[in-house]
Amino acid sequence: MRRQRGGSGTVSAVGAGPVADALTLEGVSREYRRGTVALHPVDLAVPRGRFLAVMGPSGSGKSTLLQCAAGLDRPTAGTVRIGGTELASLKEAALTRLRRERIGFVFQAHNLVPSLSVAENVALPLMLGGAPSDGRAAWALEAVGLAERGADRPTELSGGQAQRVAIARALVTEPDIVFADEPTGALDPATAHGVLSLLRQAVDRDGHTVVMVTHDPVAAAWADEALFLARGRAAGRLDRPGADEVRRVMRDLGRDRATIREEGQRA
Template sequence: MNNYVLEARSISKSYILGSACIEVLSKLHVRFEEGLFFTIQGASGSGKTTLLQLLGGLEKPDKGYILYRGENILQLSAKGLAKWRAETIGFVFQSYHLLPELSALENIELPALIIGKGNQKKAMELLEAVGLEKRANHRPNELSGGEQQRVAIARALRNDPPVILADEPTGNLDGETGKQIINLLLSIQKEKNKTLILVTHEREIASLGDKQLLLSHGKITEIESKFSTEI
């Protein structure tokens, strides 16, 4: 029995741009083992964000399958897919995507409310874990970029998902703050044995991955690994 928590099998994805059909991913295959840190590099427009959206069930491929622990998530109903996504995937975006009218604490609690498991005590524990317990009642516009990203990370962890998908999480941050955010993500990933899949254009960050992947011409290859297993 394998230990792959998430797998993209022969997926293809195209977009229509005017009269042109742009193929972003072509029969791509990649597998992610549980508890490892994966980094994905690639040129701008290579499909990195598209791949994360497919893995997280935000989009569907034109062809192929997305498997979670061997089960095809594309066979789920819309409601079932939304429930799977809320319970299984934690998203961290470059632009934070916090709701401006909600406090830091309320933003963190939102994923739990979606699945009917609200508990602000747990949200506060996560706020403490990212060092922002004194900012619980502050709205996003009252927080720095680094603080907003910490809130976003806490929100991603609220339902204790086994998989975290991070799309350029340091892209809007200065170098020092970016390092702090990466260190926070890695400490959480190791402590809680999460599978962390992180898209980055920064080689220094990419080099930290247990497995370092390159997305190019619609396909993905492993360029470096601390392990001998194949993707």
């Protein structure tokens, strides 16, 4: 797809490097009504051209972090930047435009529009922004191996093919960053392998940045780094994570959670 960029460093200290990171979080927290804290202050910087997996037990704050980072939810406190743009500084219309033009989204439910063709689904972010597709939908479909399916409807695709279309749609605007929320959660292992391979290729060949929330240690092993959350707080990280290492950390987090629950019941 696009020309490969540099930026294969680790998750860095906030503010490091002469070029703005793809994603920066400074003291980002999220509290809901009745004092429920979903995310305690988190600092994070993801360099361009990096694949980060975010993991943790259920209720650890993974999805909240992704929603705040992607501008889908406003944090209670802290700063989120996409590139050098601070999201809190944007009015709603400008924030919507930034999400459409500079962020790609891939979700477990691929969210394709059944009344549109596959090619129209891929081109949707361009059409909503009033930009001509200039063949970019066909180019994106070719990149995910579905060049011949542009005229089909989403209902004619398998689950894995539909998710590949979702990846093509996420990449068609050449975004600063792609957020993927459990992109393989509904797929069998062989199909999931193909989807993760495409995300890995988007980073290695095309220089995209990917932040993926997942519960699957095998999926996390495709990333350059895994960030672990527990009870809404950063709880550890692994460079070049292996599936067995990820399982070990997740077991430890699960034991810690069980211990806290037991102590609370005895109190």
